[in-house]
Amino acid sequence: MLTFTRKDGKKFTVNPSSILRIRNTIEADQPAFKRSLPGITRIDAGVDYYAMETLDDVVALVQTELKTLVKFRSRSNVPIWINAKEASGPYPVSQSEIADGIHSRLKFGGLSQLVGNSHQEVLDAITLAGGKPEPMPTDGSAFALKSFVLGGKIKARTDRGQVVKLVATVVYPDGSHKVAEIAEPQAVDALYFSELAMSPEAQKAFRATSDWRENPTFIEQRGPTVQGKCKISQCPQPF
Structure with a gap:
């Protein structure tokens, strides 16, 4: 007691x-x-x-x-x-x-x-x-992709499938289309595409500037770290 x-x-x-x-x-x-x-x-x-x-x-x-x-x-x-x-x-x-x-x-x-x-x-x-x-x-609330990694190799989940490759096609305000592959998606905890689902920290990163060229397309979270991803200069592969 x-x-x-x-x-x-x-x-x-x-x-x-x-x-x-x-x-x-x-x-x-x-x-x-x-x-x-x-x-x-x-x-x-x-x-x-x-x-x-x-x-x-x-x-x-x-x-x-x-x-x-x-x-x-x-x-x-x-x-x-x-x-x-x-x-x-x-x-x-x-x-x-x-x-x-x-x-x-x-x-x-x-x-x-x-x-x-x-x-x-x-x-x-x-x-x-x-x-x-x-x-x-x-x-x-969040698009969860988390899986298990052992010894640097992807270990298949036993309770469901897991994402091992994730490719995004992005359309920008100037009409250009580009393709980006998200590195090591098995290590990603969440991807946020809507501000409604984001924490204040993620919203701050998402609303970077008034210039669309400097704004990320989505927010990626790995552990406690949130980062803006796929602003146009970060997404070099044309569609």
Whole structure:
């Protein structure tokens, strides 16, 4: 059992295996007719607990006992810690949610959590933790191409086909057509063709300038790195 402190100074205990989510308290956590938060950190474990310890301190203590606690992020990049072993997902999100910076959804203990993480990140976390992975949604949040690479060679997936070659034909505003092959697509996490699906960082790269010649055609993500691809000077092969 783990021990934490209530706002009135009294101690309470929580069984770490029952914990579903840990996050900072927010305005919605305020009790009715009160103007103060019930604590600093909220712990969801079947019932709602509020601790005066900081989020970092609570997480550090819980992680000593609960190894499947995974850090996700909100649309505004605020950390949300979830017991991925008790979660299912990823689930689809709406186009308006995508435009608002939300890229996936997962469920646990009767709760539904929207996150800024990609569907692939949610799927990977739940699978690794032994949770309940769901089929990859087709809501356009990201076009996932991720596969496995061992020893520098492509290893075929056992659960589906994988992309080993990807060629794009691009039409530019001046009417020219060019062809580009995306290098090592098995190492690509996502391709974004619509701003609605992009993070703020990706949108910034996508909206490079007012000159179409300097703007990328799409955004490529490899790990945490996002890059604009196929502006006309980068795509030298005429169609």
